[in-house]
Amino acid sequence: MTDRFNLYRYASPATFYPLAGALIPYFAAVSVVFGLAGLWLGMLVAPTDFQQGEGYRIIFIHVPASWMSMFIYLVMAFWAAIGLAFNTRLSGMMAQALAPTGALMAFLSLWTGALWGKPMWGTWWVWDARLTSELILLFLYIGYMALTAAIDDARRADKAGGILLLVGVVNIPIIYFSVKWWNTLHQGSSVNLTKSSMAETMLWGMLLMAMCFWMYSIAVAFARVRTIMLERERHTDWVKALLAGDEK
């Protein structure tokens, strides 16, 4: 009876582990291809911006990093909700695996934003709604990681972290709509579909870079979740068999 119960309970990590492992090289390869295409288009082909000169090219990483920082948080909050509602093991591991990558994306968003703000606005930083709410997002990621790391029991850590994630999700629409709700220094998108063909190479460069960042995040999160699975499932038969098999 216990055998069957265990088999059922651990079915998803045990089956997801090899699947993720098999998919990582593909996501990594696709990420590189998108990245090279996006850089070629954005850095070599796209014309000069009539207002911002060549400085606008920061957009090709600033926007993808910002999008990913928000999207990864939403995915983590989704897993937190699933974990809290259905008490599933995999969800906490997924959230854990995504957090460092999300934090790095938030950091890159702020870093590239500062480097863009200095020449265009004359300042590295300003306490406006968009910038401040993105900084809070970075703090939410760091807070989540610190909180879950401070709790020894993984299941309790998942629950506490999950609640933090769900409370913090209110910040995402605030970031997204901040440029509409408040008078911010941060501009709206300088690239849009309705403009001339010139804007099109810029737009495609940006979308390709966004795909590159997306695929990169999946590859890294999959790699990280596999290690978390081994750690957390170390008492299960499938991990023991896997580790014993590796040894030979």
Place this chain on the structure above:
Amino acid sequence: MIHWNSFSDFLAMGGYGLYVWGSFGATVLIMAVEPILVARNRKTTITRLKRQMRADSRAENRNTAE
């Protein structure tokens, strides 16, 4: 097709070189280092888990021998 006249033009980025390359440099650095850290963490975790597993099975053998 290529927007730039020369490589030095490309590096200068119309005077925004510091800002553009500072952004791309940080991104490349992070995207190179993060996978390395993940891989290293995986290696040390597997080594540790194997050691624990061996220790556990030794302890178990001792217990059954007694």
